Amino acid sequence: MPTPSIFDWAGGDAAFGRLTTVFYTRVRQDPLLAPVFAEMDEQHAEHVAVWLAEVFGGPARYTQELGGHAHMATKHLGRGITEAQRRRWVTLLMDAADEAGLPADPEFRAVFAYYIEWGTRMALVYSGDDPPPVQAADVPRWGWNQTPPWTG
Ligand code: HEM
Numbered sequence: 490m491p492t493p494s495i496f497d498w499a500g501g502d503a504a505f506g507r508l509t510t511v512f513y514t515r516v517r518q519d520p521l522l523a524p525v526f527a528e529m530d531e532q533h534a535e536h537v538a539v540w541l542a543e544v545f546g547g548p549a550r551y552t553q554e555l556g557g558h559a560h561m562a563t564k565h566l567g568r569g570i571t572e573a574q575r576r577r578w579v580t581l582l583m584d585a586a587d588e589a590g591l592p593a594d595p596e597f598r599a600v601f602a603y604y605i606e607w608g609t610r611m612a613l614v615y616s617g618d619d620p621p622p623v624q625a626a627d628v629p630r631w632g633w634n635q636t637p638p639w640t641g
Contacts, residue, residue: 496542525574539555
């Protein structure tokens with residue numbers, strides 16, 4: 490049997506759809522994050538689900554249909570996300586993973602948390618004073634392995 494992608498292991502598009510639906514319901518009720526997302530459009534949760542699906546080895550729909558990495562990174566520019574907001578984002582997403590019934594095995598949750606920790610820190614970098622060029626990267630692909638060390 491070939492090793493399944495993380496996307497397949499998680500439960501495919503349906504699982505990521507449930508995840509972001511639950512997550513943004515929690516975000517709207519959260520005093521620290523609700524103001525950050527006050528202007529988000531109706532399709533935001535779905536778009537983040539499509540992004541996560543691509544990252545975890547699913548179809549490359551964010552790249553093909555939604556503007557790819559440059560569009561996603563641009564959405565974070567100038568937002569000045571704080572560490573407290575980032576940490577709350579992570580906490581609510583992990584709570585949402587439980588509520589949405591994503592697999593709870595240690596390997597899946599470790600690799601899931603690994604991307605979320607990395608991705609939220611990258612969102613903070615893009616939202617800050619000296620962001621990297623938005624065109625400089627593709628949508629990351631997260632496997633069961635590790636990333637190389639930070640090169641700036
Ligand atoms: C792994 C971490 C993250 C991922 C995968 C992610 C993903 C995305 C994506 C895909 C978009 C663009 C949606 C679209 O195409 O319409 C977006 C926009 C946005 N993100 Fe993130 N994000 C992350 C972390 C964060 C954090 C930590 C914050 C703030 C606490 C944040 C705040 C926002 C905001 C405010 C927008 C714009 C919403 C709108 O007005 O439509 N993101 N994010």
